[in-house]
Amino acid sequence: MQIQVNSDNHIESSVRLEEWVRNTVESTLERYEEDLTRIEVHIQDENGDKPGPHDIRCQMEARPKGHQPISVTHKASSLDMAVDGAAVKLDHALEHLFGKLRSKRGGVSAISNTKDSDAESPDALLQEEFLEKDDALHG
Template sequence: MQIQVNSDNHIESSIRLEEWVRTTVESTLDRYEEDLTRIEVHIRDENGDKPGPHDIRCQMEARPKGHQPISVTHKADTLDQAVDGAAVKLDHALEHLFGKLRSKRPGMAAVDSVQGEESENPDALLQEEFLEKDQALHS
């Protein structure tokens, strides 16, 4: 997964900033590494040199293999909060996308609906029902 970091004129780009953003994105989205080709990160100071609340904006666009890009945006007071917030939003968006894809696969809908709970074997239930009816007929 390739991570590209872009910033505007008001946020000083540096190798340290880019490495920090990459590390944050990788640690949040590492479970999707095989499913994504690239993530673009755009960091911008909305108000330029003027201070103001929620003026740091981070937009992240993920490119899932074989699917349309997914884009999220998070605004915050600090660069850390903006990047972390966007990474979390992108994680949720990707979970939603891949969750929908898993549920569309044959046989996976039942597994997803149980969500980790142990389900009973349907054949065993049918066999139990058959034996009960058979026993009632012969009694």
């Protein structure tokens, strides 16, 4: 999974900043590593030199293999809160996408995640409950 970090003129880009953003994104989205080709991160200070609440904007765009890109945005008052917030939003968006794919494939996991194979996982319990109700209706 390739991670590309871009920032505007008001946020000083550095090797340390890019490394921190990459580490944050990798640790938050590591379970999708095999399913994504690239993630683009855009960091922007919307007010420039003027201070203001929630003026740091972080947009992340993930490119799932064989699917349309997914983009999320999070605004916050600090750079780390904006990046963390966007990473969490992207995690939720990808979980939603891959959850829909799993349900379309009859419960077969679209991602290789050891937690999904655990019988006590929420997905496994929901699938079991769904199958029981389906059997009751059609059985």
